[in-house]
Amino acid sequence: MSAYDELMAFNRVTAALGSVAGRTGWDQETVMPPGSSDLRAEEMAALEEVLHARKTDPRIGEWLAAAQPADEVAKASLRHIRRIYDRSVKVPSGLATAIAKHTSKGQGIWAKARAADDFASFAPTLTEMIRLKREEAAALADGGDLYDALLEDYEPGTTGAELQTLFDAMRPRLVALREKILGADAPVGLDHEFDEAGQLALSTTLAKTFGYDLNIGRIDKAVHPFSSGSGTDVRITTRTSLRDPFNCFYSTIHEVGHATYEQNIDRAYELTPLGQGVSMGVHESQSRIYENQLGRSRAFTSWLYGQMRDQFGDFGVADAETFYRIVNRVSSGFIRTEADEVHYNLHIMLRFDLERQLIAGDLEVADLEDAWNTRFEQDFGVAVDKPSNGVLQDVHWSFGLFGYFPTYSLGNVYAGNLHHALRAAVPDLDAQLATGDTSAATGWLKENLQQFGGLREPRETIAKACGFEPTEAPLLDYLDAKFADLYSL
C-alpha cells in the first residue's frame, strides 16, 4: 500500500469511530434513559480518548510527508487531514484534557446560572474557560491572531478581520431596516392550539417535501432541534409547541437543510475527509436558504397555508397573504434563536464583537454583562431585563465555542448569494414552490454545492456554486425588498 492509501485506510476507521461518537450523542439527546448520564459521560470520554489518540498518531505525520496525491480529491483529502493533524499535535495533551474537563463542567454551571438569572455565579467558570481557550489559541496561532486561530476550527480560511468588514457593511442597513419595520403596522400572531400529532405529521411531510431521505434518516422529538451524522445515516430532531407550530415546522425545515447537505454529498466520499459538510458557515447557508429564502417565501407559505388548513382545519387565519405576513412577522426580542430574518444577524454581530474582545484580552468577564446590555440597547432599542434574556442565553461560551457564532451570519450571507444565483437559474421557482415542489431548488443546491462535500474550501464552495464571489449585498437586497413589500415601507 502507498503512504496515501495507508493514511486513507487509517483515517477511514477514525471516521467510522467518529460517526459512532456522533450517534452516541444523538442517542443521548433523544432516546437515552434519564438515569444513564454518568455511564454515558464515561462512554463519551472513552471514545474521545480513542479518537484523540488516532488523530495525533505520529504515523499520520509520516504518511502525510510521504503521500503523493494523484488527483484533486486526494489533494483535498490530504488538506483536511493535515489541518486536523497539525492542530491536534499543536495543542499539548494536558491542555486538551483540561479544556475537555472544564467544558463538561461548564455547561452545568451555565445552566444553573441561567435558571437563577445570576451571571456572577457563571463568571469564574467563563473566566477560566477564556484563559484555557486563549492558551489553546496561542498554541495554534504560531504568533498570529488568537481569535483567527479559534475561528479556523469552524470556518477554515476566514479571519476575524474579514468578518468584521463584512459585518460592518451589514449592521447599519439592518438597524435601519428594523427601525423602519417597527414603525409600521405589525400583523397579529396566531391564536390557536395545534395538536402535537398534527404538527409531527406535517413536519414529516415538510421534511420529505424538502428532499430529506428517510431511508437514510429519521426524525425524532428532542428538546433542541439538531441534525446529526453524515452520508447514509443522518438524523434530525424537531420539537413541538402547542400554540406555535412554526417553531416545529421551521425547525424541521432548517434541520433538513443541514441534513440533506450531508445526505447529498457524493456517496464515494463517505467516511473520507470529504464526506462531511465543509464548514459551519456553508452548512448554515443550506439550513438558512431552506428555512428562509425558500420556506418563508410568499410562494411556499401559500402552499403551507393549505397544508395547515388540511391538517388543523380553520385556525383563525383568513387567507394565504395574511398567513405569509404572520410567518414573517418582525418583532424585537431578546432571544437569538427566536429572532426573525431582520434581527438575527444583529444578535450575532453583538456576540462576535464581544467574544473577539474577550479572546483578544480587551474585555474582562467582569465587564461582559454591562457590555452586552449596552450594545443590545444600542442595536435593538430595548433594555435587557435579565441575564437569561441577555448574556446567559446561549450555551456556546460555556462549551468553549469561541469563533462559532459568526458562522451563523456568514451562513445567512452565503444563503443570500446562493438564493440570488438560484433565482437566475430557476426563473419559475415561485410557481413551483407554490405547489410545494422544492425539487428544482434543492436539486440545484445538490448539483452545484452539496454533492462536493469537502472537495473545495468553504468560500470557494459558495463562489463555484454561485458563479460569483459572495458579498453581503444579495442578502441585504433580499431583506430590504421582502420587508419593504411586506410592511409597505
Add this chain to the structure above:
Amino acid sequence: MSAYDELMAFNRVTAALGSVAGRTGWDQETVMPPGSSDLRAEEMAALEEVLHARKTDPRIGEWLAAAQPADEVAKASLRHIRRIYDRSVKVPSGLATAIAKHTSKGQGIWAKARAADDFASFAPTLTEMIRLKREEAAALADGGDLYDALLEDYEPGTTGAELQTLFDAMRPRLVALREKILGADAPVGLDHEFDEAGQLALSTTLAKTFGYDLNIGRIDKAVHPFSSGSGTDVRITTRTSLRDPFNCFYSTIHEVGHATYEQNIDRAYELTPLGQGVSMGVHESQSRIYENQLGRSRAFTSWLYGQMRDQFGDFGVADAETFYRIVNRVSSGFIRTEADEVHYNLHIMLRFDLERQLIAGDLEVADLEDAWNTRFEQDFGVAVDKPSNGVLQDVHWSFGLFGYFPTYSLGNVYAGNLHHALRAAVPDLDAQLATGDTSAATGWLKENLQQFGGLREPRETIAKACGFEPTEAPLLDYLDAKFADLYSL
C-alpha cells in the same frame, strides 16, 4: 498507580467502549434507518478493531503478572480479565479476522437458504465456519477438548461431558412427560384479535411489575426480542402479534429477567469486570424463572387474566383457570423459540448433540440434515417437513456460535433450582403473585444472585443463591407436578 489500578483503569475504558458497541448493536435492531447498513458494518468493524487491540494489548499481560489483588473483588476481577486476555492472545489475529469476516457473510447466506428452504446452499458456508471454529478451538484448547474450549466463551467452568451427563438424566423423563401430555385432552387456544397499542401498554405494565427500572432502561419494538446493555443503561425490545399476545407478554417478561439481572448488579461493579451477568446459563436462569416459574404460574396468570380483561375486554376465555391452561398449553412444534416448557429442552439437547459431533469431527455437514431429522422424529414423534422447520431454523451456527445452545437448557435447570429455593424462602409467594406483586421473588433473586454480577463463577453463583448444589431434579419435579396437575395425568 499500582499495576492493578492501571489495569483496572485501562479495562474500564475498554468496558465503556464495549458498552458503546453494544448500544450501536441495539440501534441497528431498533431505530437505524433501513439504508444505513453498509455504513453501520464499517462502524462495527472499526469498534471491533479498537476493542480487539485493547483486549490483546501486551501491557495487560504485564499488569496481570504484577497485580496484587487486595480482596475477593480484585481476585474475581483479575480472573475475568485473565480469562479474556488469555483467550484473545491465543487466537492468531489472522484467524480472528477470518472468523469475523465469515460470520458477517454467513448470516446473510443462512437467511437466504432458510427463506428458500435449501440447506445445500448453506452447507459450504457452514462447513467453512466449522473448519474455522475447530481451528479456533484448537488454538484455545491446549490439547484439550475442542467443544469445551468453545463452551468456555459462554459458560466458563462447564464441560461438554458434564452437560452430557445432565442432559442424559433429563431426556428420558422429558420424552415420557411429553408423551403422557400429548395423550391427554389439550385446551383450545385463543381466538381473538388483540390491538397492538393494548399489547404494548400491558407489556410495559408487566415489565414494571417484574421490577424493570425504566429510569435506566427503555422498551422498543424490534423483530426479535432482546436485552442489551449493563448497569445503568439496559434496554429491552419486544414484539407484537395480532392473535397471539402471549408472544409479546412472555417475550417481555423473559427479557426483563435478563435486563433486571444487569440492572441489579451492585452499582460499584459498573464498567468493571464484575459488572455483567456472569454467564449465559446464569443469565438464562433469570429470564426463565421470570417467564416460566413466576410468569406462567397459576397464581400470576390469575392476575394477568384480570389485566387482559381490563385491557382488551372479553376475549373469549371464560375464567382464570382456563386462561392458565391456555398459557401453558403443550404442543409438539418444529420451532425451538416457540416451544413450551416441556419441549424446549428437547430442542436444545438435539442441537447440543449435533454441534458437539460437528466440532469433534464425528459428523459431516453433508450428513447434518439427515441427522437432525432422524433425531427430531425420535424425540418429538413428528417428521420435519422442511429445512426452515428443521436444521435451518436457528441463526446461531451461521454466526459461529457453537457451545451457546446448551446454556439455554442449563439456564432452565438453574431456574428450577432457584425456584425450589425461592419457594422455601417465600412460603406465601403464590398469594403475592396472585395480586401481581413479584417483589418478594425478584427481591430474593436480586439479594441472593443478581447483585453479585461476576463476583463468583457461574455454578457457584447458583449454588450460593440456592444453598445447595444445582441438579436437574428440581426442574423435572416441577414440570412433572405442574403438568400432571394441568393435564390430570
